[in-house]
Amino acid sequence: MRRLPVVRGTNVADGVLHDIMAQRLEKLRALEAEGRNPFLVTEYRRTHLAKEILDNFAAMENQTVRVAGRVMSRRGQGKVTFMHLQDVSGQIQGFFRFDDLGEAAYERLKLVDIGDILGIEGYIFRTRTGEISIHVSGFEILTKALRPLPEKWHGLKDVETRYRRRYVDLIVNPEVRETFIARSRAVQAIRALLDGRGFLEVETPMMQAIPGGAAARPFITHHNALDIDLYLRIAPELYLKRLIVGGLEKVYEINRNFRNEGISTKHNPEFTMLEVYEAYANYEDMMRLCEELFAATALATRGTLTFDYQGQAIDLTPPWRRISLFDSLREFGGIDTSQLLDFESAKALCRALGIHVDERATLSTLINNLFEEFVEGQITQPTFITDFPTAISPLAKRRRDDPEMTERFEVYVAGRELANAFSELNDPIDQRGRFEEQVRERAAGDEEAHPMDEDYIRALEYGLPPTGGLGIGIDRLVMLLTDSPSIRDVILFPQLKPEKGTEEEEE
Numbered sequence: 001m002r003r004l005p006v007v008r009g010t011n012v013a014d015g016v017l018h019d020i021m022a023q024r025l026e027k028l029r030a031l032e033a034e035g036r037n038p039f040l041v042t043e044y045r046r047t048h049l050a051k052e053i054l055d056n057f058a059a060m061e062n063q064t065v066r067v068a069g070r071v072m073s074r075r076g077q078g079k080v081t082f083m084h085l086q087d088v089s090g091q092i093q094g095f096f097r098f099d100d101l102g103e104a105a106y107e108r109l110k111l112v113d114i115g116d117i118l119g120i121e122g123y124i125f126r127t128r129t130g131e132i133s134i135h136v137s138g139f140e141i142l143t144k145a146l147r148p149l150p151e152k153w154h155g156l157k158d159v160e161t162r163y164r165r166r167y168v169d170l171i172v173n174p175e176v177r178e179t180f181i182a183r184s185r186a187v188q189a190i191r192a193l194l195d196g197r198g199f200l201e202v203e204t205p206m207m208q209a210i211p212g213g214a215a216a217r218p219f220i221t222h223h224n225a226l227d228i229d230l231y232l233r234i235a236p237e238l239y240l241k242r243l244i245v246g247g248l249e250k251v252y253e254i255n256r257n258f259r260n261e262g263i264s265t266k267h268n269p270e271f272t273m274l275e276v277y278e279a280y281a282n283y284e285d286m287m288r289l290c291e292e293l294f295a296a297t298a299l300a301t302r303g304t305l306t307f308d309y310q311g312q313a314i315d316l317t318p319p320w321r322r323i324s325l326f327d328s329l330r331e332f333g334g335i336d337t338s339q340l341l342d343f344e345s346a347k348a349l350c351r352a353l354g355i356h357v358d359e360r361a362t363l364s365t366l367i368n369n370l371f372e373e374f375v376e377g378q379i380t381q382p383t384f385i386t387d388f389p390t391a392i393s394p395l396a397k398r399r400r401d402d403p404e405m406t407e408r409f410e411v412y413v414a415g416r417e418l419a420n421a422f423s424e425l426n427d428p429i430d431q432r433g434r435f436e437e438q439v440r441e442r443a444a445g446d447e448e449a450h451p452m453d454e455d456y457i458r459a460l461e462y463g464l465p466p467t468g469g470l471g472i473g474i475d476r477l478v479m480l481l482t483d484s485p486s487i488r489d490v491i492l493f494p495q496l497k498p499e500k501g502t503e504e505e506e507e
Contacts, residue, residue, distance in 0.1 A: 020148050027111040028144045034108070038141045044068050044119040051089035053124055057132050060124050065134065067092060068119040068142060070171065071112060072149075081109055082133075085118060086171075093133040094120045100137055108141075115145030160496055163488050176489075182301040183478045183490060187254060189300035190274055190293055199250040199276065204239035206232060206256065212456065213237030213395070215364065215448040216259040219269075232258035237395065237469065238456045240277050241424060244467050245459045249279035254474065265486040266416060269495050272474040277424070281468035283407045286421040287384055290411060290470055291318035294382065294477070301481045309414045309480055312380050322409075324387040325371065333374025340367055341389065341404065360445040364392035379412040394434040394450050396422035411472075418477055421470040428460035 031037060047066045069085035069092075076082050079098035084091045098106045112118060122136040153162070153172045162169045169176050191201065209228070211218035213235030223230050236255050243251050254274050261267055274293075278285065294316050298305050305316040326337035335353075339345040346366040350357050355369050367389070375385075388408040390398055396406035411419035425431050435452045442449035478490040488494035 017148070021146055024113055024144065024146050024148075027113065028146070030111055031108075031141060031144065036108075036141065038117075038144045041140065041142050044140065044142055046119070049089040050085065050087050050092035053092055053134075054090065054132055057124065057126075062123050062125065064121065064123050064137075066119065066121045067134065068117065070145075071114050071116050071118055074112070074114060079106070081106075083112070083118070085120065088177075090174075093127070093131055094118075094122070094136050094139075095125075095127060095133045096136045096139070100135070101139075105139070109139075112141060113145060113148070115147070115149045116141060117143035117145070159488075163494050164496055164499060166492055179478075179482045179484060179490060180492060182482050183474075185300045186297040186478055186481060187474065189296040190254070193293060193296045194252050194276065197250070199252045199278075200248055202240070202243060202248070202251050202253055204233075204236040204243075204253060204255070206258075208233050208239075210451055210453045210455075212450055212453050213239075214257075214259075215450065217261060217447050219258050219260050234259050235273070235471070236275055237471070238453060240275055241464060241467065241469070242456070242459045244277050244279050245462055245464050249465075250277070252276040263495055263497075265488070266476070268475065268487050268491055271487075271491070274470075274472045274474055276470045278468050279465045282423040282466065283386075283409055283421055283468055286468040286470040287320075287322075287409060288318075289468075290419055290421065290472065291316075291320060291382075293472065297477060297481060307483075309483055310485055312414055314381065314414060314480070316382055316413075320382040320384055320411075322384040322386055325367070325385050325389075326387070328375045328385055329370060332378050333370065335370060335374065340370075341391075360447075362392075362441050362444075362446045362449070363389070365446075367392060376412060376417070377415045380414055382411060382413045384409045385412060390434075391437075393422065394438050395425055395431075397425045397427075398430070413480055416476055416479075417473070418480065419470065419472045421468070424464065424467040424469050426460060426464035426467065428457050431460055432457050 045066060046068050050067060050069065053060060053065060053067070067085060067087065069087035072084045072086045072091060074081060074083040081096040083094045083096065085094055096106070096109055101109070119140045119142050120134055120136045121138045122134045125133060125135050127133050149172060150168065153168060195201070207221065207230040209230060211231035211234050213233075214237070216234040218231040218234050221230050221232065222228070233255075235257055236253050240251055240253060252275065254272065256270060257273050258270050261269060263269065276286075276289065295305055295318065298307070298316050307314055323331070326340070329335040329337050329340075336349070339349040340363075343363045343366070346363055347357050347361070350366050350369065353370070355373060357366065386409040387399065387405045388396065390396075390404055390406050393406040393408050396408040399405045399407055406422060408422035409420075410417050425434070435450060435457070438450040439452050442451065475487050475490050478484070479487060482490060484490050
């Protein structure tokens, strides 16, 4: 026997929801009694989507079509009913008339609620008010929605409810669907550009014995059969460079990374990165490739390289400004960067500037804190921040003219980091020394310091050609392209704190 689904909570709104769902369940039982259980329907052959009909009305007028979608509105009385059906392309109106459907079918229309999924057949026409519609000759209830759509979902104060129930967010907010369609187009544009340049898309392990390629704390899991701990990857970098060693000279991966860190408008523990590696290239080549990738995604999603992001005018037209890390600290913060070449002087500088110094801080974190405080938020237009100290760049090649600095850049747009790249360090002796320094920092309490990876050094000993590498944060790039203020707006199912257990927001 059909039972009413569980509705948590005891407040008035929960009681109203319970009553609505009880009424819908009775309608489902009535359909079952007629032998028309919608949950037994296995297919419905559509001929067109809503947008196809709306865009091509002149050529399609009076043509018979079959469409299907979710009922988003209904009105009418007596012997005429209007409903709007929504599919992935948009909405179209269905015109239902007693005289066309007959008494039994028109009576069955009373069992249809907003939120139900309906298939309709009929010819295309304009109503007297001029709306392009389908004059329905037959319909089928394909899914019965037992839970009603919320009436005031858009603009909810508790936005976490929208993120948590993304399936509802996608139904009732067209702009949300457009964001994720834009995301897909951006990724397609990236693949098209790289594939067209002869890059090979590859896949590398998500579970790794040694978490490397970035400064981050990993998630730990356990492999029972081997009885070993494994780590969800924080970056695919070291595996991709192994492939360059192996002779795959141009590779890329659009990958899921996992970092055991906090949740904010800029961070989600599970996120998507593009990483690209090209043999016989350097970070200058990666700068040009980065500009081209950003331009390709902007044109694919917005049709232009100039647009607004959160009220700021952005222009992605190459070439972008280039400024060294230390020059940016001097320009925007008036900082004496000669004090940033060793930990003790950097720590004293931070304290003098009123910046908190954590007991587990490293030179890398101190420089990063200074940059975030004085520079990051002041960068609006796309900018390459270049030339990072060797001490905070364990995988980047030293500059020939200044071995204390590396050939590395980060990209900032609208106050956020969106990309990181360098000429890859391919000297196994230097790499071992850098790893050993990272191990010492790890022993001193820096949980994000890079661990030793003997196999990666062994790979370098076979010979890594001069190589340029580039990483772009897909989520943050899509934020920029879709004018989204939070990373959770561009991730379909972002990580959230546990649900508290009330359904009051539904009403």
